[in-house]
Structure formats: C-alpha cells, structure tokens
Amino acid sequence: MCTGKCSRFIGVLLFPLGICAIIANLLLYFPNAQILQVEQITDFVWFFNGIIGAGLLAFLPAFMMLGAGGEGCCANRCGMLLSVVLSALGAAGGVYCVIISAMGLIHGPLCDTGSGNYEYPFRNSTEEENYLFNPEIWNTCREPENIVLWNVVLFSILLGIGAIQAVLCLIQVINGLFGFLCGTCMRKRKTGVA
Template sequence: MCTGKCSRCIGLMLIPLAFICIAANLLLIFPNAEKKWVDHITLQVWLMGGIVGGGLFILCPGCAAVRAGGKGCCGTGCCGNRCRMLRSVFSSIFGGLGSLYCLVVSATALGDGPLCFVQPGAWEYPFQNLPNRTNYLANQTLWDICIEPKNIVMWHVVLFSILLASSGVELVLCGLQVVNAAIGVFCGDCRRKPKQEDGAL
C-alpha cells in the first residue's frame, strides 16, 4: 500500500476514535445520564482526557492524515504530497502525546475507582486503598459499597475502559502515521500522473 492510501486510511480511523473519546468523556460528566451528580465526579473526569487528549488532540492529526492522502499540494503528482506528509508527521506526534495523556488518565481512573457516596454518609474513593491488594475490577461484590449514584461503578469502568482502549489504538495509529508520513516525505505518496487521453494537447 502506498503512503498516500495508508495515510488516508489511518486518518479515517483516527477521526471516529476521537469522537468516541469525546462522547465517553461527556457521559462520564453525567453519571447515569443525570445532572444532579455533576458535583461529585472523579478528578480524572475533570482532567478531560477523552475530550482534550483523545478527542481534540486527535482530530488534528486525523484530518492532516486524510489531507496527506489526497491530491498533491501543488498539482497532480508534482511533489508527491511531501508538504502535507511533513505536516502530518508533526501533527501525528502531537496527537500521540494527546492519546498518551488520555491513556494515562484512563488507567489511573480505573485504578482509583469512582467517587461515590458510601456509609456512614460521605463521598470518597472506596476502592483507592483496598487492603491486601484487592482488585475491585475482579470482585464485583465490592461494587455494592457505592450507594449513590446507582450503578456508578459499572458506568465508571465501562466508559473509562472505552477511553483506555480507544486511546491505546490512537497511540498506535499515530505512531504508524509518523513512520508512514516520514517515508512519504522522502519517497512521495506513490501517486502516478494520470495518462493523457488520446488526442489531448
């Protein structure tokens, strides 16, 4: 596959992943899709790893990769899209940092667990310092510790897992695009000039 087609393919995968991250982070702001819990959400949600890191930071390299796979920047085949490929290298590095940020925030959030209301009447992170290295992710009986919001642990785990997986894929794709675009800078995008039709001047 030539670098131009590969670049376009990577860009078309990055853009929907960015929107998935943005949507997941927005849902985390409203546990159980209710506004009344907005004042009691985890620190990692407020860090906006999905909206900023996995979302906005990825839209830039995604669009740049799609453009790099388009027509030549100075006309058909004259520079092999080298200018756009060069821009895609830098924007993909930028996107990789954003996806790494989202990855770290999501992993930390899954490790700490959600902020929830527990007995005897306080908001805290009940899974943050469990004894004997107990893993709340593997022991769902512990989830009943959280009284409010209802099903907050499931909400927290599912959405942050989506962010973790999406940002991991984004990081890999950005890394691939850095290599692909760098090759495109030196070798062009394999695009051939269209053959002139018979009788054309």
C-alpha cells in the same frame, strides 16, 4: 498501499474514534444518567482525557492526514511532513488518554457509601483487594447507583480508544516519514511511442 492511501485510511479511522472518546468522556459527567454536583464527580473526569487527549488531539492529525493523502505539489511531501508532526501530537494525546483512564480505573469512582458524604472507597486498596477484580464489593457505593460499573466501562473504553489512536498515529509517523522521503504514490506515466 501507497503512503497517501495509508494516510487517508488512518485519518478516516481517527474521526469515529475521537467522537466515541468525546462521548465516553461526556458520559462520565453524568453517572447513571444523573446530574450531580461538581464536587460529586470523580476527579479523573476533569482531566478531559477523552475530550482533549483522544478527541481534539486526534482530529488535528486526522484532518492533516486526509489532506496529505491527496494530490499536491512535490507529491505532497510538505503535507506528509506536517502530518508526521501532528501525528506525534495525536500519539501523545492517545497516550495521555491511556494514562488518565488507567488512573481512573485504578483509583475508582467518587461515591456515597451510605454516610451521605462522597468519598473514594477504593483509593487505598492493595493489589490483592483491588475493586476491579472483586465485583462483589462494588455495592459499597450506594449513590449514584451503578457508579462503579459506569466508571469501569467508560474508562475502559477511553483506555482502549486512546491505545488504538496512539498506535494509529505512530503508524502515521512512520508512513509520513516514508511519504516525505519518497513521496506519495508515484503514478506510472504512459510513454507514447509512435
């Protein structure tokens, strides 16, 4: 596969991943399909890791990859070089999404434990009593209903999407460097011998 085709392929893959990340991040604002007050939403949702990190920062290199994979002057070396820079930015966005999602998973959701006040009941848990490995204590959170499962699933999806995007963008950095140094696909020219 030539560098141009590889670039287009990665660019096409980043679009649905970015859309899924944005949707997953938006769903975190509405736990169990409920509208909550701003102060009742888990704090790691407000870092916009799916909207900005795995969303917008993935769309920028994706657009450039699609353009760099096409025909252009100098076998589109300039486009490939720009795709390297934007892919590095996309990889940073993917890593940002992974870090924030992991932190959201580790610290757990903000919920009402029955006292009427919203708090983080799992924030100070040790590794042995971590809520992620003890689903039987998830019912500690009374409101919103199923908030723990909601957060675990969506933050896990965001973590996976961010990791995939970071890997794809790093592959494009290498691919783009080859495309810049060697050019995109070199078509064989027909030599007419009479």
